[in-house]
Amino acid sequence: MTDNVALFKEPLLQFALIGTLIFALYALVAPPPQAPANVIAIEAAQIEQLIANYQKTWRQEPDQKAVAAMIEDAVREEIYYREALALGLDRNDKVIRLRLRQKMEFLSDTGSDLLDPEEAELSAYFAANQENYRQPAKLALEQIFLGASADAAEIQTIVETLTSNPATDPLRWQQASLLPAQLPLSSRQAIDGIFGQGFFAAIAALPPNQWSAPVPSSFGVHLVRIREHQQEQTPPLDDIRALVARDWKAQKTLELRNQLFAKLREQYQIQLPAPFSRLLSQHSCPPAC
Amino acid sequence: MDARGFGVTLGPEEAYRFARGEEVISSHGVRVKLSRPLDWLVVADHSDGMGAMDKIISGDPELLKDPKINNWHQKMNGGKESALDANVDIFSHYASGRLPKILMDERFTQSIWDDYVETADRFNDPGNFTAMIGYEWTSTAGGNNLHRNILYRDDADTARKMLPFTASESFNPEDLWQWMEKYEAATGGKILALAHNGNLSNGIMFPVETNPATGEPLSASYAATRAKWEPLYEVTQIKGDGEAHPFLSPNDEFADYETWDKANMGPVFKENSMLQYEYAREALKNGLKMAQTLGTNPYKFGMLGSTDSHTGLATAEEENFFGKSSVVEPEPGRWNHLIAQLGPVKMIAWEMTASGYAGVWATENTREALFDAMARKEVYATTGSRITVRFFGGWHYTEKDATSPQLARIGYDKGVPMGGDLPPDSSGKSPSFIVAAARDPFSGTLDRIQIVKGWLDADGNTREKVYDVAWSGNRKPNRKGKLAPVGSTVDIANATWSNSIGAAELATVWQDPDFDSNQSAFYYARVLEIPTPRWSAYDVKRFGDNIPAEVPMTTQERAYTSPIWYNGGQ
Numbered sequence: 001m002t003d004n005v006a007l008f009k010e011p012l013l014q015f016a017l018i019g020t021l022i023f024a025l026y027a028l029v030a031p032p033p034q035a036p037a038n039v040i041a042i043e044a045a046q047i048e049q050l051i052a053n054y055q056k057t058w059r060q061e062p063d064q065k066a067v068a069a070m071i072e073d074a075v076r077e078e079i080y081y082r083e084a085l086a087l088g089l090d091r092n093d094k095v096i097r098l099r100l101r102q103k104m105e106f107l108s109d110t111g112s113d114l115l116d117p118e119e120a121e122l123s124a125y126f127a128a129n130q131e132n133y134r135q136p137a138k139l140a141l142e143q144i145f146l147g148a149s150a151d152a153a154e155i156q157t158i159v160e161t162l163t164s165n166p167a168t169d170p171l172r173w174q175q176a177s178l179l180p181a182q183l184p185l186s187s188r189q190a191i192d193g194i195f196g197q198g199f200f201a202a203i204a205a206l207p208p209n210q211w212s213a214p215v216p217s218s219f220g221v222h223l224v225r226i227r228e229h230q231q232e233q234t235p236p237l238d239d240i241r242a243l244v245a246r247d248w249k250a251q252k253t254l255e256l257r258n259q260l261f262a263k264l265r266e267q268y269q270i271q272l273p274a275p276f277s278r279l280l281s282q283h284s285c286p287p288a289c
Numbered sequence: 290m291d292a293r294g295f296g297v298t299l300g301p302e303e304a305y306r307f308a309r310g311e312e313v314i315s316s317h318g319v320r321v322k323l324s325r326p327l328d329w330l331v332v333a334d335h336s337d338g339m340g341a342m343d344k345i346i347s348g349d350p351e352l353l354k355d356p357k358i359n360n361w362h363q364k365m366n367g368g369k370e371s372a373l374d375a376n377v378d379i380f381s382h383y384a385s386g387r388l389p390k391i392l393m394d395e396r397f398t399q400s401i402w403d404d405y406v407e408t409a410d411r412f413n414d415p416g417n418f419t420a421m422i423g424y425e426w427t428s429t430a431g432g433n434n435l436h437r438n439i440l441y442r443d444d445a446d447t448a449r450k451m452l453p454f455t456a457s458e459s460f461n462p463e464d465l466w467q468w469m470e471k472y473e474a475a476t477g478g479k480i481l482a483l484a485h486n487g488n489l490s491n492g493i494m495f496p497v498e499t500n501p502a503t504g505e506p507l508s509a510s511y512a513a514t515r516a517k518w519e520p521l522y523e524v525t526q527i528k529g530d531g532e533a534h535p536f537l538s539p540n541d542e543f544a545d546y547e548t549w550d551k552a553n554m555g556p557v558f559k560e561n562s563m564l565q566y567e568y569a570r571e572a573l574k575n576g577l578k579m580a581q582t583l584g585t586n587p588y589k590f591g592m593l594g595s596t597d598s599h600t601g602l603a604t605a606e607e608e609n610f611f612g613k614s615s616v617v618e619p620e621p622g623r624w625n626h627l628i629a630q631l632g633p634v635k636m637i638a639w640e641m642t643a644s645g646y647a648g649v650w651a652t653e654n655t656r657e658a659l660f661d662a663m664a665r666k667e668v669y670a671t672t673g674s675r676i677t678v679r680f681f682g683g684w685h686y687t688e689k690d691a692t693s694p695q696l697a698r699i700g701y702d703k704g705v706p707m708g709g710d711l712p713p714d715s716s717g718k719s720p721s722f723i724v725a726a727a728r729d730p731f732s733g734t735l736d737r738i739q740i741v742k743g744w745l746d747a748d749g750n751t752r753e754k755v756y757d758v759a760w761s762g763n764r765k766p767n768r769k770g771k772l773a774p775v776g777s778t779v780d781i782a783n784a785t786w787s788n789s790i791g792a793a794e795l796a797t798v799w800q801d802p803d804f805d806s807n808q809s810a811f812y813y814a815r816v817l818e819i820p821t822p823r824w825s826a827y828d829v830k831r832f833g834d835n836i837p838a839e840v841p842m843t844t845q846e847r848a849y850t851s852p853i854w855y856n857g858g859q
Contacts, residue, residue: 056452058468059475073457102300145694148793174694177794178677178727181694189310193325193675196730218730219793246411250302 040078042071050074108260109253117248125248126237132247133234138185139203140228144211147175148220155214159223162211170223179219185230195219204229301332301405304601305412305420315602315611317618324606324731325675327646328654329419332409333438355389402452406445413444415655422656424453426482430460432553434489437465438523438595442479442660450476461502463511466518481664483590485523485597487572488531491553492563495572495588497579512579512587521663524569524670524849525594525645527613532592532815532849533570533741536561541755542771543739543817546847547642547672551634558631573852574743574751577809581749591666591708591851592813594645594673605673606731607844608784610643610824621832624825624840639840643824644672648848650706666708666851674732674846679725680707680814682853684714686721691796696725707813708851719804720855724758725796726816732846733818734791735761736775740799744810745857755815758799761792777820781842784822784830791819809857816848 050070054062062070090096117125126133146155158173174181179194188200196218203224206212212224237244272280307313310326348366353359364375382389402424412420422441429435441448454468462484469480487494493501500507524531529549538544552558565571569592576588596603599614610619617623617638626638648669651662662668669678679697683704690699700706700723711720728734737760743753757772766772778787801812823844828834836842 053452057454057458058471059451060471171694176692176694176696176725176796178679178696178725178796189325192730194730218728218788 038082040075042074042078046074047071105257108257115249115252115256117245122241122244122248123237125251126244129244129247130234133240133244135233135235136187136189137204137232138187138228138230139191139200139226140183140185141191141203142170142182142225142227143179144170144173144181144223145175145177145179145219146173146214146221146223150214150221155221155223159211159213162223166210170225175220177219182227185228195222300601301408302412304332304603305330305408305418307602309412309418313602315618316600317620319618321602321604321609321611323604324609326418327603329421329649329659330603331421331423331438331440332405333423333425357389403445403449406448410445413656416653419654419656419659421659422448426454426465427456428460428462428465429456432557433491433493434486434553435460435462435484435494436486437462437482437484437519439465439469439480439482440660440663442657443476444656447476447478450478463502463514466514469518479660479664481521481660482519483521483523483593484519485526485595486528486531487522487567487569488529488534488549489553490567491557491559492566495566495575497566497575507579507583507587509583509585512583512585515587516585516589520590520666521668522569522572522588522590522592523595523597524592525642525672526597527641527644528597529640529642530644530672531567531569534564534568536564537568537571538753538755541753543755543815543845543847546845547640547644549636549640551636552629552631558634569849570741570743570753571751573811573813574753577743577745577811578749578751580809581745586854589854591663591668592670592849593647593649593663593668593851594670594849595647596645605644605646605671607643607673607822607824607846608827610641610827612638613641619828619831621834623832624828624834624836639825639836641824642672643844646671646673646675648676648678667706669707669848669850671848672844672846674818674848675729676732676735676816676818676846676848677727677729678738678814678816678848678850679723680850680853681705681723682709682711682720682812682855683722684711684716684718684720686723686798688798690723691725691798696723696796699723705853707853709853711853711855713856714806717806719801720812721798721800722812722814722853723796723798724814724850725794726814726848727794728791728818729846733786733821734788734793735795736791736817736819736845737761737772738795738797739815739817740812741815742801742803742810742812744805744808746808747805754803756799759795759797761790761795761819775817775819777843779820779822779826779843781822781826782830784826786819786821788819805857807858810855811852812855813852814848814850818846820845 047067047070051062051067054066054070084090144158146158162168162170171181183191183194188204191200191203192198199215199217202215203212203226206224206226208226208229210225212226214221215224216222270280271277303313307321307323308327308330310323312320312322315321348362353362361375361379364371364378405424406422409420409422412418414420422443422445424439426437426439428437439453451472454465458464465482469482472478472480484494496507498507499505500511522531525547530547532546533541533544534548534550535541535545550559550564565575569590572588573590576586579588580586594605596605597613598604598611600611600618602611604611612618612623613628617626624637624639628636628638628640630636648671649659649662650667651658669680679700681700681704685703686699690696690703693699704723705711714720722740724738724740726735726738738758740756740758741753742756743751746752757766757770760772761775764773764775776790778789780786795816801810804810820843822830823841825836825840826842829836829842
């Protein structure tokens with residue numbers, strides 16, 4: 001969505017529009033200005049770029065009409081751009097400021113594309129950030145959904161039948177439901193996402209390969225048989241090398257960005273009212289934070 | 290899932306991390322995390338060009354003629370420390386405007402598109418998390434929203450072969466379709482498009498008689514081309530819900546859900562006559578009619594939801610809603626932020642809808658499987674809660690199919706899933722439908738399931754009817770067939786509710802009581818939750834905001850399935 005409408009309520013724009021009107025009126029009654037006409041020089045390279053973009057978009061050469069249209073559009077864009085700058089429309093515009101900030105960061109981040117961690121570096125990073133790679137405990141399970149209003153005696157009968165004859169097909173008692181009857185190894189987040197908060201905790205300590213006592217969920221009552229219980233673990237680096245390398249790179253990118261920013265910031269003196277000035281020096285957050 | 294990186298400090302990388310369930314820092318410095326990860330995400334960004342770094346690194350011969358660049362090139366390739374040095378040096382040259390002129394030459398631009406598709410590839414983790422490539426074509430002629438998201442089945446190598454189509458080239462969707470045709474022919478890739486916010490198009494999203502771009506009557510080729518490239522429509526999102534409008538559906542008491550109908554996105558007010566070309570249900574109805582004159586139904590689309598957030602954060606839960614753009618985030622007084630003003634009419638932030646998500650019945654969590662499911666319209670929309678819903682249509686379902694634990698298998702075996710066409714049948718029976726829904730365990734229980742039917746009557750006029758087919762509790766429909774409201778347990782002051790009403794799951798087999806085999810029709814399911822606190826109630830509770838009475842404090846989250854169509858007289 002573009003925020004066209006929001007623009008119209010910018011006092012600055014309203015002001016600018018009024019200013020433009022005055023300027024236009026002035027132009028009607030005043031003699032032609034002394035300054036030479038504005039020149040927009042479009043260089044061959046720029047047109048080649050337009051043509052290249054067209055080719056990259058359409059996979060074909062633009063005809064002369066298309067080239068003319070692109071040039072005309074570039075001229076229009078340039079004129080609006082200049083006029084907008086002259087009117088100061090770029091100032092106090094949060095979107096433009098953020099966009100420029102983003103471009104600066106994009107520029108500083110591009111350099112990190114060529115960084116690739118050496119083995120020792122990656123291992124050290126992995127060792128220091130083990131926390132981030134710990135995989136949560138997981139459970140694989142089967143469940144029989146007995147509905148929201150299962151009768152206690154009935155449940156007892158089912159549990160007894162299953163205990164005495166574990167080969168019984170559990171589908172016999174399965175109530176109609178969109179809940180899965182089996183789940184592969186899944187985390188707390190996934191299991192609670194399906195059955196509701198607290199379900200994982202309620203079944204995590206169950207002994208494997210036997211049907212449980214009734215377990216309540218957001219849907220009703222279930223009998224659960226744990227098929228596999230995988231403890232919380234940190235996989236070896238080799239299994240998640242690409243992931244760790246990506247995170248390492250993300251961190252390096254951020255460091256680089258902050259270093260480059262620090263260089264720029266050095267060139268500025270920040271003036272603040274006294275209490276805030278003290279605040280900033282107390283909590284100043286040098287590049288890496 | 291359109292999270293255009295415009296005015297946001299979070300990029301696609303953070304958007305993917307966030308969607309995977311990781312905690313990120315929002316543009317305003319707030320720590321934010323989803324209650325549960327998403328399975329997949331499309332970041333629909335824009336193309337742009339800048340940067341020359343890759344050419345310096347690779348040593349473009351023309352650039353290396355410049356001694357300074359040559360020196361940087363050596364350093365860049367001379368190990369990490371010297372590369373870092375070179376980078377700092379280039380950057381400070383850039384920042385102080387001393388960069389060699391040749392580097393500013395636009396021939397040496399690196400496309401952000403390249404960067405974007407590579408990032409998507411890095412985060413794409415088949416089976417676990419799908420980062421689907423996509424972009425938004427932001428056509429907004431005169432403030433009329435004709436936006437489309439374009440989604441790719443392909444990986445970066447294919448997607449980067451052509452640059453995205455931009456709105457600066459054309460505002461006309463027919464040009465976009467032409468570009469799509471070209472893309473598939475030239476690259477061997479597969480793409481599709483889906484439009485959103487017809488509610489802000491001021492009557493041109495779903496034209497019926499006249500092509501808004503040309504003023505000419507709509508042609509058969511328009512209908513066929515649109516049907517080919519736009520199998521889906523984004524029916525709900527932050528800028529309002531687009532399923533139905535009370536003016537068009539006066540007998541549907543749930544049609545007025547989070548309606549945005551004051552104006553388009555520019556400065557033009559809405560008139561009632563525009564509404565018939567803006568809402569999904571009306572378009573589905575008109576499509577049946579147009580198929581008869583144009584040979585193709587141009588509006589035979591499946592329905593899904595997205596956030597369209599511009600925050601880098603795909604939040605749609607009431608309790609964790611980060612809004613439309615990063616101008617305001619959850620903070621005291623955000624409800625009163627002015628989004629837009631048009632004369633006396635204001636759009637205030639409280640009108641934002643915490644919506645929506647897309648449910649996809651795919652065979653696995655990969656780009657290919659998700660895309661294929663979208664292409665066959667086996668998808669549904671939710672307004673942000675994760676309701677599960679199944680919908681099948683056929684000629685042979687029986688009542689007990691709804692209570693089978695193998696419901697989905699029976700659904701496929703004896704009929705077609707959402708998005709499909711009822712096959713021809715000569716038995717003279719009415720079609721029947723299996724519909725089943727399970728609540729989101731993090732949200733409210735279910736109030737009811739409805740089936741919305743649209744059809745062409747004997748005179749060729751479009752008609753619609755909403756049937757209550759399954760509901761919670763012991764309510765009985767009254768003589769007019771209306772079911773009483775489910776009630777409310779919401780405690781607004783504390784932004785809580787209780788699931789003491791509603792059902793955890795609902796399922797039934799429903800047979801159309803008014804079927805006429807000569808009349809074309811479509812059927813889709815609408816699932817309603819019980820009332821829960823709206824995001825505005827959470828803001829009041831958290832920030833002590835004093836919000837006027839006109840701001841709704843409760844909401845009934847819902848899901849819309851894609852329709853199943855029946856071709857009359859077959």
